[in-house]
Amino acid sequence: MKSIVDHISDYVLFDLETTGLSPETDAVIEISALKVAGGEVIDEFSTLVNPMRHIPYMASSVNGITDDMVKDAPLIETALKDFIAFIGDSVLVGHNIKRFDLPFIQRDAVRFFGRQITNDYVDTLFLARRYLPELGSHSLESLAYHYDVSYEGAHRALADCHINKFVYDFLGKEIASPSEAAKQVMACPVCGNVLKKRSGKYGDFWGCAGYPDCRYTRDC
Numbered sequence: 001m002k003s004i005v006d007h008i009s010d011y012v013l014f015d016l017e018t019t020g021l022s023p024e025t026d027a028v029i030e031i032s033a034l035k036v037a038g039g040e041v042i043d044e045f046s047t048l049v050n051p052m053r054h055i056p057y058m059a060s061s062v063n064g065i066t067d068d069m070v071k072d073a074p075l076i077e078t079a080l081k082d083f084i085a086f087i088g089d090s091v092l093v094g095h096n097i098k099r100f101d102l103p104f105i106q107r108d109a110v111r112f113f114g115r116q117i118t119n120d121y122v123d124t125l126f127l128a129r130r131y132l133p134e135l136g137s138h139s140l141e142s143l144a145y146h147y148d149v150s151y152e153g154a155h156r157a158l159a160d161c162h163i164n165k166f167v168y169d170f171l172g173k174e175i176a177s178p179s180e181a182a183k184q185v186m187a188c189p190v191c192g193n194v195l196k197k198r199s200g201k202y203g204d205f206w207g208c209a210g211y212p213d214c215r216y217t218r219d220c
Contacts, residue, residue: 002120005192007172009039013093015160017063023103027051032157045086046158048073063155077112092121129194131174131182190216
């Protein structure tokens with residue numbers, strides 16, 4: 001997989017809801033995606049997933065998904081097979097997908113199909129950090145507020161996809177005409193995340209904000 005730090009017009013934007021935050025121990029309970037061509041949504045994919053376990057109260061309190069809602073939903077093997085068919089070889093877009101959504105998808109793709117997903121991807125969190133350095137937070141909610149995008153229905157996967165689509169379109173304008181502050185931001189040449197100035201045993205250096213997933217460094 002290769003990170004793309006740009007705005008493109010053809011892609012699949014996706015989002016997951018899960019039982020918790022750990023790709024090692026938690027399970028997917030919803031997968032949604034938008035297929036975009038020429039900048040317009042041309043198809044949607046959305047399914048609840050039965051995790052075959054209790055959904056913790058903390059997860060349900062965020063996304064509103066309960067055990068009763070998923071009891072008749074497909075298992076992850078079926079849902080993921082359908083999702084993989086939907087995305088094909090499209091570039092994947094999502095918010096914080098490098099650290100959160102993709103690890104869940106990769107884990108289950110290996111578990112059930114013996115292979116990883118190889119699609120290139122755009123992480124809108126990386127774009128927001130690079131082109132909106134003045135914001136105190138780059139969460140999807142903060143970006144929606146910044147661009148006056150409705151956050152209604154957030155934390156259900158399909159609603160988050162639509163919110164993220166609007167945000168990604170606005171970020172495209174930032175890329176096309178970056179602010180002076182954005183022009184000063186340095187990006188990691190390996191993953192596209194921003195570089196941050198850090199101090200180490202041998203002095204200051206620039207390190208990728210994606211550490212420990214990305215360990216790129218360069219001298220100041």
